[in-house]
Amino acid sequence: MDAFGRAEKAYTQYLTAEERSRFRKHINLSDLVSLTETLVDNFQRNGDQKFSSGLRYLGEKAVLLAPFEHLLEGAANMAPLGGSMIWGSVLFILEMAKSNAKVFNEVLNFFGKFADEVGYIELQKQTFSASPLVRSVVEDLYAAILDFWVAAVKYYRSQLGGLRSRLKTFVMATPIEKRFETLKVEIAEQKIRLHDVTSAEQNAKSSAFYTSSDSFQQTIRQRELKNWLNAADYEHDLRTANDLQYQGTCEWIQKKQPYINFAATTSSPFLYIYGIPGSGKTVLSSWIINSLRSSVVGGGGIILYHYFKDADANKRTPLSAIRSFMDQLVNHLRHSRSPLLPQLESNLENASVDRSRHAGYADLWDLFSPSAAALARLLSQQSPNSYAITFVMDAMDECQSPLTIISDILNLAGTHPGQIRVLVTGRKSAWDIMKQSLPSSISSVDTLQITTEDVHVDIQGFVQHTIGNIHRLRGHQALRDRLSAEIGRSSNHQGMFLWAFFMCEEVKRQGDPVALQKLLDHLPKGLDAMYGRICQAVVEKDDGVGFGLSVLQWLVNSPRPMRFAELQDGLKLMGTSATPASLTKEIWFDETNDLLWSRQDIVDTCGNLVIYTGLDDGDSFRLVHLSATQFFQSDLRQGHRGTSSVLPETVRLFVEDVRNAEFKLASLCLQYLLMEALNSHKYLTFSAADSLFHSTDLDKEDFLERFPLFQFS
Numbered sequence: 001m002d003a004f005g006r007a008e009k010a011y012t013q014y015l016t017a018e019e020r021s022r023f024r025k026h027i028n029l030s031d032l033v034s035l036t037e038t039l040v041d042n043f044q045r046n047g048d049q050k051f052s053s054g055l056r057y058l059g060e061k062a063v064l065l066a067p068f069e070h071l072l073e074g075a076a077n078m079a080p081l082g083g084s085m086i087w088g089s090v091l092f093i094l095e096m097a098k099s100n101a102k103v104f105n106e107v108l109n110f111f112g113k114f115a116d117e118v119g120y121i122e123l124q125k126q127t128f129s130a131s132p133l134v135r136s137v138v139e140d141l142y143a144a145i146l147d148f149w150v151a152a153v154k155y156y157r158s159q160l161g162g163l164r165s166r167l168k169t170f171v172m173a174t175p176i177e178k179r180f181e182t183l184k185v186e187i188a189e190q191k192i193r194l195h196d197v198t199s200a201e202q203n204a205k206s207s208a209f210y211t212s213s214d215s216f217q218q219t220i221r222q223r224e225l226k227n228w229l230n231a232a233d234y235e236h237d238l239r240t241a242n243d244l245q246y247q248g249t250c251e252w253i254q255k256k257q258p259y260i261n262f263a264a265t266t267s268s269p270f271l272y273i274y275g276i277p278g279s280g281k282t283v284l285s286s287w288i289i290n291s292l293r294s295s296v297v298g299g300g301g302i303i304l305y306h307y308f309k310d311a312d313a314n315k316r317t318p319l320s321a322i323r324s325f326m327d328q329l330v331n332h333l334r335h336s337r338s339p340l341l342p343q344l345e346s347n348l349e350n351a352s353v354d355r356s357r358h359a360g361y362a363d364l365w366d367l368f369s370p371s372a373a374a375l376a377r378l379l380s381q382q383s384p385n386s387y388a389i390t391f392v393m394d395a396m397d398e399c400q401s402p403l404t405i406i407s408d409i410l411n412l413a414g415t416h417p418g419q420i421r422v423l424v425t426g427r428k429s430a431w432d433i434m435k436q437s438l439p440s441s442i443s444s445v446d447t448l449q450i451t452t453e454d455v456h457v458d459i460q461g462f463v464q465h466t467i468g469n470i471h472r473l474r475g476h477q478a479l480r481d482r483l484s485a486e487i488g489r490s491s492n493h494q495g496m497f498l499w500a501f502f503m504c505e506e507v508k509r510q511g512d513p514v515a516l517q518k519l520l521d522h523l524p525k526g527l528d529a530m531y532g533r534i535c536q537a538v539v540e541k542d543d544g545v546g547f548g549l550s551v552l553q554w555l556v557n558s559p560r561p562m563r564f565a566e567l568q569d570g571l572k573l574m575g576t577s578a579t580p581a582s583l584t585k586e587i588w589f590d591e592t593n594d595l596l597w598s599r600q601d602i603v604d605t606c607g608n609l610v611i612y613t614g615l616d617d618g619d620s621f622r623l624v625h626l627s628a629t630q631f632f633q634s635d636l637r638q639g640h641r642g643t644s645s646v647l648p649e650t651v652r653l654f655v656e657d658v659r660n661a662e663f664k665l666a667s668l669c670l671q672y673l674l675m676e677a678l679n680s681h682k683y684l685t686f687s688a689a690d691s692l693f694h695s696t697d698l699d700k701e702d703f704l705e706r707f708p709l710f711q712f713s
Contacts, residue, residue: 003147004146006146006147007089007150008085010150012599013600014153014154014598014599014600016594016597019598022095023092026084027084027088028069028084029069029087032087032090033062036094039094065115068118072138072142086142089150089152093107093152094108096157097156110152114148117184117188118145137190138190141187144183145187148179148180148182151176151179152179155176178471225348226327228359229323229327229330229359230323230359231327232323232324234305234307234324237307237309238289238305241282241283241285241307244282245283245286246465249280249461250283250287252454252457252458253287253454256454258447259273261446263295269387269417270421270423270445271424271446272423272425272434272448273423273448274427274428274447274448274450275427275450275451275495276450276495276496277427277625277627278497278499278527279496279498280458280497281394281425282307282425283497285305285394289305289392292392301386301389301390302328302332302375302379302389302390303390303392304324304328304391305393305394306321307394308320308393308396308397308398309395310395311626317361317400318361318400318404318408319361321393322364322365326359326367329371338375339378340374343371351363351367361404365408373415373416376419376420377416379419387418387420387421388419389419390421390422390423391413391422392423392424393409393422393423393425394425394426395425395426396430396434398426398626399430402430402434403434407437407438409422410445428449431447450495452494453490454495455495455497456493458497459488459493459497463483463487463500464488466504467480467487476513479513479516482520483520487500487503488500492523492525494526498527498624498627499527502530502534509537527627528631528634529647531628531631534609535654536650538607538609539650539651539654541607542605548605549654549658550571550574551567551602551610552606552610552658553657553661554567554661555567555622556632556633556658556661557659557665558712560622561618562622562712563619563620563708565708567602568594568708569672569709570668571595572589573668573672600612609628610624611623633659672713678710681703681707683699683700683702
């Protein structure tokens with residue numbers, strides 16, 4: 001993703017709508033200087049003289065940046081706003097710091113250092129300002145600089161207060177000084193590159209340094225087929241799992257005989273890996289997918305995978321899995337220019353004539369299975385000693401009606417011995433159900449249990465890495481060592497990566513060594529106790545506001561992840577039904593009726609019980625793990641769920657308030673659907689004779705924008 005796009009997405013996540021409205025995108029370097037002068041004038045009128053030197057500093061350093069700004073506008077042609085996102089970020093911080101002389105001057109100081117590092121950029125008489133080589137270097141330089149100032153905005157926002165400070169939800173960002181040292185190194189490298197490429201342009205055309213690459217352009221028909229398949233974003237799930245993996249982890253599985261047999265021989269083509277909740281099964285699945293992919297490079301094999309997600313209706317069914325498999329199969333055939341592609345595309349085209357409905361499971365399986373079988377035969381002829389197709393399905397315990405998909409996949413594999421293999425992960429309970437209904441074509445399935453001993457070293461490495469990178473612990477070696485030892489102790493983590501992750505997040509949130517010593521003396525035992533501790537922190541941070549409780553009520557009782565617009569609309573409904581209504585509304589929303597919490601604020605307020613998916617994956621929120629959903633849905637009274645300790649009464653009541661909100665939320669949704677403004681909208685007012693299908697796409701778009709909770713309700 002380009003730096004400008006990353007910046008916009010970061011500000012969407014970390015800033016509120018009101019803050020984003022104050023962010024000046026259309027601003028140049030000269031504007032920054034003049035607007036800062038206005039800020040300083042206001043300071044001086046109020047009798048504060050501490051800013052005058054900083055202002056002179058800004059003016060002097062801005063002169064150094066003029067060539068850089070010119071290069072952005074000319075050589076880089078930074079669409080759509082050039083360097084304005086950088087200057088806007090600087091100004092945004094300065095305006096936040098308008099009552100804090102220390103921070104104000106600190107930011108000016110960073111700006112000056114940044115200007116010194118960039119320095120006077122030789123434009124080589126601007127001869128090569130349109131060169132792809134020069135543009136490539138300047139774009140990398142721009143990206144490094146903008147990424148730094150985006151990090152600075154997030155850092156100073158967490159320090160300067162507002163809503164986050166009042167609710168004590170600080171996020172301990174990487175110290176900005178350390179980020180600046182990284183920026184200095186990047187600027188130095190890019191300046192060297194810029195000098196080299198402009199020199200190279202004097203001797204040869206830039207096209208000689210680039211080779212053109214063919215890009216596959218999807219036709220309208222192919223895009224329509226993709227929409228008809230309606231596959232979930234399985235690639236995003238893989239990337240997310242990859243991001244959670246640390247170097248050297250998961251390699252223990254290479255020493256396990258069941259996996260050795262599965263990966264390296266044709267004698268054990270079916271493997272079920274099971275483990276307790278939070279033991280790292282999804283991350284292990286991603287490691288296996290990547291490992292198997294690397295082993296089939298050049299051999300023509302294909303890995304088809306799907307991540308089941310109980311909290312996401314688009315990812316938890318057999319239909320969602322077959323959509324993923326079909327989409328990956330079509331992509332493989334296209335990229336490999338397989339002779340099987342025309343027939344499959346023709347079959348899909350015939351099946352998708354009725355575009356008003358998406359593909360059903362039976363439709364897709366009837367199309368998928370013969371094509372997969374044909375591909376397996378073809379690839380096996382090319383590479384007879386390796387598997388042609390490998391299916392990997394993660395979290396089978398989160399799949400609704402798992403026997404449907406597993407029976408069909410195993411039957412397909414059983415009728416093509418030596419060509420298709422299947423690996424599944426999940427909890428043991430799912431395997432106990434599945435093994436009773438194995439198809440007759442399958443004689444046996446190997447199993448592999450993830451034990452505490454298997455993942456202990458991985459968890460230790462994760463904890464040591466995370467604790468070691470908490471900057472404010474650098475001067476407390478003994479405490480850091482004890483934290484790593486206790487959290488990484490097998491009797492404490494019990495083989496649960498998720499428990500270790502939450503503990504490390506708790507360490508980041510604690511403010512001082514005394515609090516951390518207390519934390520170590522009272523480590524929670526198991527995930528339920530951990531979730532209870534997080535809920536206790538949410539209760540304390542809410543401080544009567546009730547925001548964290550309300551967010552969790554929506555998300556725990558939601559059948560799928562909730563988009564930000566839906567959640568905001570739902571919280572507005574809660575605000576209007578509060579007593580008194582005006583109190584909640586004033587606390588939660590600004591005068592323009594926008595939420596005072598940013599997307600990241602919502603995650604922080606809920607103590608990482610909630611995950612934000614990002615703008616590229618639906619702009620949605622969901623619970624962190626299936627075990628969190630089960631915690632809120634369970635009976636937490638003494639003796640239930642096998643908890644080792646009784647949770648505090650405040651936590652038990654909080655969980656009950658979350659779990660028992662379903663009726664209240666249903667009532668609110670019903671009220672929403674009955675609103676006069678909603679029902680009088682043009683999109684819903686066509687007569688029965690006309691039918692809704694005569695309303696335009698613009699009508700629908702306007703309707704859903706005005707009433708984002710409609711589909712959810």
